[in-house]
Amino acid sequence: MTIDTLRLTAEEAAGLLERGELSAAELHAAYRAAIEERNGELNAYLTLVERVEGAGVPIALKDVISTRGVETTAGSKILAGYRPVFDSTVAARCRAAGFPLLGKTNMDEFAMGSSTENSAYGPTRNPWDTTRVPGGSSGGSAAAVSAGLAPWALGSDTGGSVKQPAALCGIVGLRPTYGTVSRYGIVAFASSLDQVGPMTKTVRDCALLYRAIAGRDPRDSTTVDLPEPVELPERDDLRGVRIGVPRELNEAEGIEPGVSAAVSRALDLARELGAEVAACELPRSVEYGLACYYLIAPSEASSNLARYDGVRFGLRAGGDGDARRMYEQTRREGFGDEPKRRIMLGTYALSAGYYEAYYGQAQKVRTLIRQEFAAALERFDVLVSPTSPTVAFPLGAKTANPLAMYLSDVLAIPPNMAGLPGLSIPCGLSEGLPVGLQLVGAQFAENVLFRVGHALERAVGFDVVPRRLA
Amino acid sequence: MSWEPVIGLEIHVQLKTRTKLFCRCESGFGAAENARTCPVCLAHPGTLPVPNRLAVEMTIQLGLALGCEVAERAVFHRKNYFYPDLSKGYQISQYDEPLCSGGRFSVPGPAGDLEVGIVRAHLEEDAAKNVHVGGAEGRIGGATRTLVDFNRGGTPLVEIVTGPDLHSADEARRFLQLLRQTVVELGVSDAEMEKGTLRFDVNVSVRPRGSSELRTRTELKNMNSFAFAAKGIERELERQIAIYEGGGEVVQETLHFDPSRESAPPLRSKEEAQDYRYLPEPDLVPLAPPVELVERLRASLPELPAARIRRLAADVGLELAEGLVTSGRDALFDRVPGDRRMVANVLMNQLAGAGVDPTSVDPAELGKLIEARGRIPRSVFGEALASSGEPGFTAERYLGEAAISDASALDPVIERVLAANEAQAAAYRAGKEGLLGFFVGQVLRETGGKADARVVSERLRERLQA
Numbered sequence: 001m002t003i004d005t006l007r008l009t010a011e012e013a014a015g016l017l018e019r020g021e022l023s024a025a026e027l028h029a030a031y032r033a034a035i036e037e038r039n040g041e042l043n044a045y046l047t048l049v050e051r052v053e054g055a056g057v058p059i060a061l062k063d064v065i066s067t068r069g070v071e072t073t074a075g076s077k078i079l080a081g082y083r084p085v086f087d088s089t090v091a092a093r094c095r096a097a098g099f100p101l102l103g104k105t106n107m108d109e110f111a112m113g114s115s116t117e118n119s120a121y122g123p124t125r126n127p128w129d130t131t132r133v134p135g136g137s138s139g140g141s142a143a144a145v146s147a148g149l150a151p152w153a154l155g156s157d158t159g160g161s162v163k164q165p166a167a168l169c170g171i172v173g174l175r176p177t178y179g180t181v182s183r184y185g186i187v188a189f190a191s192s193l194d195q196v197g198p199m200t201k202t203v204r205d206c207a208l209l210y211r212a213i214a215g216r217d218p219r220d221s222t223t224v225d226l227p228e229p230v231e232l233p234e235r236d237d238l239r240g241v242r243i244g245v246p247r248e249l250n251e252a253e254g255i256e257p258g259v260s261a262a263v264s265r266a267l268d269l270a271r272e273l274g275a276e277v278a279a280c281e282l283p284r285s286v287e288y289g290l291a292c293y294y295l296i297a298p299s300e301a302s303s304n305l306a307r308y309d310g311v312r313f314g315l316r317a318g319g320d321g322d323a324r325r326m327y328e329q330t331r332r333e334g335f336g337d338e339p340k341r342r343i344m345l346g347t348y349a350l351s352a353g354y355y356e357a358y359y360g361q362a363q364k365v366r367t368l369i370r371q372e373f374a375a376a377l378e379r380f381d382v383l384v385s386p387t388s389p390t391v392a393f394p395l396g397a398k399t400a401n402p403l404a405m406y407l408s409d410v411l412a413i414p415p416n417m418a419g420l421p422g423l424s425i426p427c428g429l430s431e432g433l434p435v436g437l438q439l440v441g442a443q444f445a446e447n448v449l450f451r452v453g454h455a456l457e458r459a460v461g462f463d464v465v466p467r468r469l470a
Numbered sequence: 471m472s473w474e475p476v477i478g479l480e481i482h483v484q485l486k487t488r489t490k491l492f493c494r495c496e497s498g499f500g501a502a503e504n505a506r507t508c509p510v511c512l513a514h515p516g517t518l519p520v521p522n523r524l525a526v527e528m529t530i531q532l533g534l535a536l537g538c539e540v541a542e543r544a545v546f547h548r549k550n551y552f553y554p555d556l557s558k559g560y561q562i563s564q565y566d567e568p569l570c571s572g573g574r575f576s577v578p579g580p581a582g583d584l585e586v587g588i589v590r591a592h593l594e595e596d597a598a599k600n601v602h603v604g605g606a607e608g609r610i611g612g613a614t615r616t617l618v619d620f621n622r623g624g625t626p627l628v629e630i631v632t633g634p635d636l637h638s639a640d641e642a643r644r645f646l647q648l649l650r651q652t653v654v655e656l657g658v659s660d661a662e663m664e665k666g667t668l669r670f671d672v673n674v675s676v677r678p679r680g681s682s683e684l685r686t687r688t689e690l691k692n693m694n695s696f697a698f699a700a701k702g703i704e705r706e707l708e709r710q711i712a713i714y715e716g717g718g719e720v721v722q723e724t725l726h727f728d729p730s731r732e733s734a735p736p737l738r739s740k741e742e743a744q745d746y747r748y749l750p751e752p753d754l755v756p757l758a759p760p761v762e763l764v765e766r767l768r769a770s771l772p773e774l775p776a777a778r779i780r781r782l783a784a785d786v787g788l789e790l791a792e793g794l795v796t797s798g799r800d801a802l803f804d805r806v807p808g809d810r811r812m813v814a815n816v817l818m819n820q821l822a823g824a825g826v827d828p829t830s831v832d833p834a835e836l837g838k839l840i841e842a843r844g845r846i847p848r849s850v851f852g853e854a855l856a857s858s859g860e861p862g863f864t865a866e867r868y869l870g871e872a873a874i875s876d877a878s879a880l881d882p883v884i885e886r887v888l889a890a891n892e893a894q895a896a897a898y899r900a901g902k903e904g905l906l907g908f909f910v911g912q913v914l915r916e917t918g919g920k921a922d923a924r925v926v927s928e929r930l931r932e933r934l935q936a
Contacts, residue, residue: 300752
């Protein structure tokens, strides 16, 4: 039996396994063959796993997810060769569900970046156009799913790191409600924002994977039980669904016309399927969202990254018996520019005399953003916008200008600041490259997102196979 | 000018939980280096803290015993700094929303109760331990390498901060002793200074008596006993007073005492204004102790040592009452029958000296022994007391050995003693009556301690006046 890994969905693969038409080892081998063929040019994987453990659909995990005995670098040189002695909760849940691990995927160092170019192990390339970035920071997972190197994958999303690469690679990505997926064993970037999410070919696959990983974890005291079980979406219509179109998220500076056009077409389809579509406002969220994010996330990062000191694990450089010099040299050699930039920003923002003006103020504005979204989500079931203002951009286009890079997440960040779930689905092409549609729901409204995403996915009829590879 | 000492304390008490504050590693002493560690307390990437419920309850209980308000919402903060014994690069502590605050702790004193404000009592994790290798005795000077033992890292500590309400070294000592006893009786900590389960720093300043200003303070660190602390405080007070009287200014600094060299002068270091970049711990949700829990803990508080000191002071005086309670001997005291003051005296001044564990003593038998103290030879009493902790001890066995009070037996001894010390006898007759004790001692020695001292001194006085 020939397996077309470019087209096979996880749900279909599970069906083949269930009916005994295929063994887990054969399925794993098919993906290994695809990896052999295409990972060289894409650099989606950092580590591959030979052994097939589990009888289910195999999975790729972003290298920020700790896996027992399997190197976990978070894309950083400072963790080169680090093999966790424990499984993260999501890795353990994948293991328990019988998903054999295919490997660990490339990412921006410590999940800091929007193009996967900040990886210490070289950039990942976009399967649609290898001169372009796959987005980031979960670019390796996005490229792997898009190019048929994994049926599905997990990424992590702090400021758009699942949604944006899903959009740029033409796949589905969910950033779940904060607190629904355990962060235990996820190399921390910004603890109050980090959240692991599925990256898949279809919305139904996304729901299946979310079902496998979500739910309270006693090892992460910020997690909660899901208020309702995850439902696999079935319906094709959108009758009774109220869709809000926040003006600021749809008219922001820098949104490419082709992106706007694809989103508009998707909204027309939504109306045809019976949804009520109306405009709304989120003035503060969009004006201040990015600024707040770039105070809160670096502040937490500066503290979270303090443990990379060369004392207990990972890289240790120099020192000549002087602890302070060892710290300095280890961190100077081990961290790339972006973590260094954010550690400095965060250290500054938390310093005595600046805390109230920066971190404290950002937390207050964050509360306002939360309230603004909550008010809008009383009137609407979902809020819709582009996931990213642009399609995939050329490698190197934004590396010299961090601010331009940060703006790549300007639409994905505001709902993250509010802790809300966001689903990105492909909604068409612009200049031959995928455009992502962001659907934002109320806290714990993942089922609503799956329903709307599934119906729109059917109506759009997007072909997830990159043209180049079809 | 007369100067008033102003003293505040910062006390760390290690809680007696079975496991650490944020992971399930066992806490406590005695394991091989780094045997009690896990990915969480070693800060492996991605690990998260989960608070120990018992540690939270113990902190609340301790806070209640210190008269604190228990916060409806308490927040853990990260205190960021780099040090090899701090695995995460930050300590999880509490900052502006501690679990307990605004308390008052009363220490019974000779002039009424000494009221000490408790600014806060909060929960935090302990650091690990750096072990310096190559230098003398594990000290940092001369060390060639530093190893880290993470067994202690993440152990729960309660930090208690007092107001600047203590005004002498003696008050500080009495406060600490009573606090220690309170902590021990609550069962939340062993509070043993030798093991480091009770540690404290002292802030010291002086001001002109009658003024209410707070002048520059110095911080005394690494005190290893109450007596040593009292000495250190006295020395520091004298030093500051001398500086002001010489027209100088006290500099804010930290004085590090070396517990292994008590007589050595402290090492001084400038107090750097460290910026800990406090950050609300995003990995933990705020604590919200339910009212029912707080009330249950309040209701379960035992009678506190301060109350018992007040009760006992009425019978035996403050000093003995304080001694009995803070040494934990008052439970035995309550059960030993007999004259209160005499029992207290024996328990405080003789039983401890005899090396007897108060918990192994049969109170009724001890009572009989004390009651007979005047009637049996002093040496026999001492011997009996020393064995009073042994199983099956009875006072009866020793009561038979009545002291020699028969004049016909004593008089020949008295004669001998007087004859051998004629010069002293003459001096006594000339008015040096203080020599009576000398003669009594001589007679007791001659009789191997078996003479009844009261009878001896009566007979001696009669004989010398004759």
